[in-house]
Amino acid sequence: MLELAAREGRATTDADLGKSPFAIRGLTVAYGEKPAVFSVDMTVPEGSMTAIIGPNGAGKSTMLKAALGILRPLSGQVTVFGRPLDEVRDQIAYVPQRASVDWDFPTRVIDVVLMGLYRELGLLGRVRMRHMARAMDCLRRVGMHEFAERQIGQLSGGQQQRVFLARALAEDAELYLLDEPFAGVDAATEKAIIAVLKDLKTAGRTVVAVHHDLSTVRDYFDHVFLLNVRKIAEGPVDEAFTPETLQAAYGGRLAISQHDLFSRNRS
Amino acid sequence: MSGEEFVPLSLPPLLIGTFAAIACALPGNFLVLRRQALIGDAISHVVLPGIVVAFLLTGAVSTWPMMLGAMGAAVVAVVLIELIRRLGRIEPGAAMGVVFTAMFAGGVLLLEQSDTSSVHLDVQHALYGNLESLIWLDATGWGSLLDTDALRYLPPELPRMGFTLLGVAAFILLFWRPLKISTFDEGFARSVGIPTAALGLALVVVAAIAAVAAFDAVGSIIVIAMFICPPAAARMMTNRLEVQVGWSVVFAAVSAVLGYVLAGYGPLWLGADDAVSAAGMIATVSGVILVLAARFGPCRTRAGAPAEG
Numbered sequence: 128m129l130e131l132a133a134r135e136g137r138a139t140t141d142a143d144l145g146k147s148p149f150a151i152r153g154l155t156v157a158y159g160e161k162p163a164v165f166s167v168d169m170t171v172p173e174g175s176m177t178a179i180i181g182p183n184g185a186g187k188s189t190m191l192k193a194a195l196g197i198l199r200p201l202s203g204q205v206t207v208f209g210r211p212l213d214e215v216r217d218q219i220a221y222v223p224q225r226a227s228v229d230w231d232f233p234t235r236v237i238d239v240v241l242m243g244l245y246r247e248l249g250l251l252g253r254v255r256m257r258h259m260a261r262a263m264d265c266l267r268r269v270g271m272h273e274f275a276e277r278q279i280g281q282l283s284g285g286q287q288q289r290v291f292l293a294r295a296l297a298e299d300a301e302l303y304l305l306d307e308p309f310a311g312v313d314a315a316t317e318k319a320i321i322a323v324l325k326d327l328k329t330a331g332r333t334v335v336a337v338h339h340d341l342s343t344v345r346d347y348f349d350h351v352f353l354l355n356v357r358k359i360a361e362g363p364v365d366e367a368f369t370p371e372t373l374q375a376a377y378g379g380r381l382a383i384s385q386h387d388l389f390s391r392n393r394s
Numbered sequence: 395m396s397g398e399e400f401v402p403l404s405l406p407p408l409l410i411g412t413f414a415a416i417a418c419a420l421p422g423n424f425l426v427l428r429r430q431a432l433i434g435d436a437i438s439h440v441v442l443p444g445i446v447v448a449f450l451l452t453g454a455v456s457t458w459p460m461m462l463g464a465m466g467a468a469v470v471a472v473v474l475i476e477l478i479r480r481l482g483r484i485e486p487g488a489a490m491g492v493v494f495t496a497m498f499a500g501g502v503l504l505l506e507q508s509d510t511s512s513v514h515l516d517v518q519h520a521l522y523g524n525l526e527s528l529i530w531l532d533a534t535g536w537g538s539l540l541d542t543d544a545l546r547y548l549p550p551e552l553p554r555m556g557f558t559l560l561g562v563a564a565f566i567l568l569f570w571r572p573l574k575i576s577t578f579d580e581g582f583a584r585s586v587g588i589p590t591a592a593l594g595l596a597l598v599v600v601a602a603i604a605a606v607a608a609f610d611a612v613g614s615i616i617v618i619a620m621f622i623c624p625p626a627a628a629r630m631m632t633n634r635l636e637v638q639v640g641w642s643v644v645f646a647a648v649s650a651v652l653g654y655v656l657a658g659y660g661p662l663w664l665g666a667d668d669a670v671s672a673a674g675m676i677a678t679v680s681g682v683i684l685v686l687a688a689r690f691g692p693c694r695t696r697a698g699a700p701a702e703g
Contacts, residue, residue: 233634234633242582250569
């Protein structure tokens, strides 16, 4: 099953490699001796919303970080619209896990969003009115414009996540890569985030998110990528998000019953 | 105090102390936020043997041999830490602790064994510096500041520290944006193409240069205190990094000036007849400022603590 799925994935890929906004070939990452991600291929279709799912420790975040050069992979190639990563950083916006930073850092909400304009401003470019207006607009899109002057530590978890999303919006990218954007956020934030992501998709942008909640995969995403160190399956939700592939990815660890999952009930 | 006394005797040590304090406090802001505050401590320990060896080889206390010696010592330290970590199979923190203290102890031994009587380089100097002795005997008053003949005999530590401060400030200003982004969110910084590893290394190198330059003039006690106390106190005054760095400069300058004055005159006011170490008093003042900021600063509570989701 596992081998079959892997072979299928590989067979469909190389032809449309050049067009894909995000393509990974043979990515292997190891912490010490043990591989965390092993020989993974991924081809994200343009304009899709793809969920990367898999059990804890499956290497989802690691794969994303290594693909972005945040971690150093042992091997593997990544192309964005057919070009190497360093040539197209302008077209990528990355939203790290909220818990990966210290929210006690002395800065305001608006300053965090302005960080998204770094590639445009460079080392010494002045922040002008139009930059501020753009940052405020991004905050408005996630419903956080009234918090612009707040210190970031005074925000709730969901508000922090929305600020991170606003920073990514400020980058005005073609490809959005999000690491667990719904982890530990309130229901209102989850709604707000998914609305923004769907707007991005409507505007022709490509969205890839590491996702934990299997019960919302069908509602939120049109493509899935199942990972458990190796690639298990990849494709449109209807084809790749099946009891068989989930069994292969999660094994006995699948806590949620499959009846719940496929009748779209929330866990 | 009249200009005739103040300019030759007090102005140079006041300026040198202030420059040294600010040069260490500026990178200290980022080191504290990156949870690397003890790097200043580590640097000032590790470089001592390097500076002593440079002195033994050249016979003089001058800038470039000292910097090279300090850099050499830093490289030796890194190699030793790596060796101990691999051969001893222990965690990096323990390996660092062993190397830092051993190298400092080695530096102290070297100092004691060598003949440094001709210059101000001994164990006490390494700790307290020699701020009080950095006087400008050719000055006769404020007018000497415009007198090129007299200016040539300024204590060499003053221009050295001045240029170091300029260099440190230029680095922080130029790389402000990437330093801030990568200190807050390293993953995001890498995703926008900021070379975070190189930038982090550059920050440590700049801190090391400030530490070595300050070390000669004011000793390691001030260096260690200034990397941590003014930035930590400044953090509790504001929730904005730009403002925090401003406060840290103010606190560093106040510590240097107030500490120097208190060391010189404080004991007299209390009826004693000796002055106390200026370096010790400057570090103490910075500590008192930190305590006051921790008690009364407007942003002293962890801002993120009560947030509910």
